[in-house]
Each structure stands twice: as C-alpha cells, then as structure tokens.
Amino acid sequence: MRLPSMQFTAPRSARRAGLRALLLSSLLAGRALAQSDAGETAARPGAGCPAGSTEVRPGACRAPQLPPPSIVDYRPRSTLITARHDVRRAKYPVIDFHGHPEDRLRSADALAAMVRSLDSINVRLMLSADNMSGQALASTVALVNGTPYKDRVRVLAGINFRDVGPGWAEKAVAQLEADVAAGAVGVGEISKGFGLSIRKPDGSRLHIDDPALDPIWDACARLRLPVFIHTADPEEFFRPLDYANERWLEQALFPYRHYAPERYPSFEDLLTERDNLFRRHPKTTFVTAHMGWQANDLARLGTLLDELPNVYTEIGAVLYDIGRQPRGAHDFFVKYQDRVLFGKDSFQPSEYPYYWRVLETRDEYFDYYRGYHAFWKLYGIDLPDTVLQKVYFRNALRITPRLPKTGWPE
C-alpha cells in the first residue's frame, strides 16, 4: 500500500516534536537495554528459568520489576474484539442425561421452579442421576407424576455397592427390578467412589471389574437399562501437585480432589478396570460420564468407542477440554455423532448457555464459567444441525427405551 502524501506535508512544529519523541524513546530504549542485561539470568540447560523469573529471550530469564500478583488475583481483560453470539436457549430441545436435581424433586413447588429454569434454556427432559433407590425413588416418581411436569423428569436407579460378597448380587438385582417397576429408566450415576475408594467386607478395594458384580450388569442388559458411570477423575488429580500441574489451583481450593498414590489406585488402573467391565458385558449399554475423563485425549476415547459398540459418552463438566480444541472436537463429535450424549452435572441454569455457545457457534476465545478449572479460553465447535440433534436428544432417546418418545422434532 502507498503511503498517503499528506504524511510528508506536516507542519514544521509537528515534525520537530516528532523528532524529540524519537530521540527520547531511543534514549529510554538504550537505558532499558542496559538494565535488562544487568537484571537477566541465564536459563539452566534443560531446567528453564529459575523460580520467580520468566524467559524473555532465548536462554535469558528476567524477574518482574513489580511484585507479581498471585494466580488467584491475575484476571487479564481480553482486548480481542470479534463476533459474539450468546445462545441463551439451545437450538433444539435437550435431554440432560446427567442431572442432579436433588432437593428440587422433593416438592411440587421446587419442581415447578426447576421446570421454569429448564424452559428458559430449552432443556425438555432431565434425568435425575442422584442414585435413588427403594422408597426414595418410588416417592420421587410419585411426586413428579402428580404434577403437570411428569414428562420433564425421569429417574435413574442407584446400586448399593456396600458389602459385595456372597448373597450381594441376588439382593441387588431384586432391588433393581423393584426400582424399575417403580419407574427407574436406567442406572446411575455410579459414583467415582466405585473403583476409587469403596471396599469389600474384607477391607480390599472393590475393583470395577470384580466378577461378583457380573449379575447386576447382566440384569441391566436384560432390563434394557443404560448404565451411567463416572470412573476416576481428571488425570491431573492423580499426578504430583507441582506448578506444572494444569489443575493446581483447583486442587489447592479443594484438597480432597487430589488422589495421592499411597492411598488411591492410579488413573490408568481405574480406566483399565472400567474398560474390562465394558468389554466383559457387550450386551449392556454403558455411558461413561465426563467423556471418561479422556476429553483431553480424544484419539484414545475414539479408540475405546471403536472397539466397544456398547459404550457411549456424556459431556458434563468437561466443556473446558471440548472448547480448547475446536477443530479436533468438531471432528470427534461428527465422527462419533451416534455415541455422544449431552449432560451438564451440577444444576446451575446460568451455566448451560456456555455449552450451547461452544456446541453451536464459531465464536472465538471466550470465557469458561469456572476460572479455576481452566486457565484458558474456549472456542465454538460449530456442530451441524443433525449432529446437534443427536447429541441433544436423539441418542439418549435411542439408548433409553423408557423415555417419553413423543413431541420431539421429526
């Protein structure tokens, strides 16, 4: 591009002022250079810069001249100006496969208030994954069925994993059959404690693939109940809690989320046991919650889905991993469009629109709703409408025969 000619016709006074500014800035630059050379230390080979300093040029480290804020207080404002499309309501009606309505199902008023929230974000049906069983499940189903909202909630049944040993399976299967008769449509959410911490009467850890449990998984296949299962937690929770740990702040805020290797099985052991379970029961439908905590390694999750057609996955609480790899996540959702279910986990109506924005738009570099989960921004993955419909409701309807089947888009 040609420079406009007016640049060369500025008045003499302006030119003189420009010259002075140029001189001043080169003087300051010279001083800064001298200071910087004095204040810099060399990076240690293979170990990077010493604590409290950062690399400013190859091999040269520098410490801030002002006291640095802690990571809790540093909240830079993005200066990026780009198209923004907030999505308050999902484009199609949604089944939340990973709901925790808890007390909201204990009174008709609380349920009515929850339904108003669900309407505002276009969630048509919530599955309660609160592990209910027996009388609690029966009275919850009765309460829901006594309101105008009986097709807005379905309940998953819980399995009691205490005292696994002789006689356990017969009792557990009988209870599950009773819960299905009372209205349960699936099983879950089987908690992360299963595998991590639940013990057998002899004190040994109950492994996820323990053969004593086989009859309950076979019963789920026979009763056509999808099994919604949460195994392990983010892999960083199992790793050393040093300053390279991506989830350092979260574990500092919630220390119980750290799984020290002296006390807990490893992430890999838990996934191996989980996959053995899925493999040994090919007629049982399993939905691995939180994308199996493998949303940061979609190729590996894809390998699991390729190998085991009875396995599905759900996206609750891992939006930070989906939204930081918009191209890879887009391709994963398209390739596995028949295997991914929407779920949210913790019920915070204001947080659902972040999911809609990631799944439906091409927006760039926007905030996630939990700063302590992720130190990065999110991007929209721009799913096609057919894929959105499958993730939002069609897949859940297909794998859960007892859901209300009418009223969904063609």
Ligand SMILES: [Zn+2]
């Ligand atoms: Zn959950």
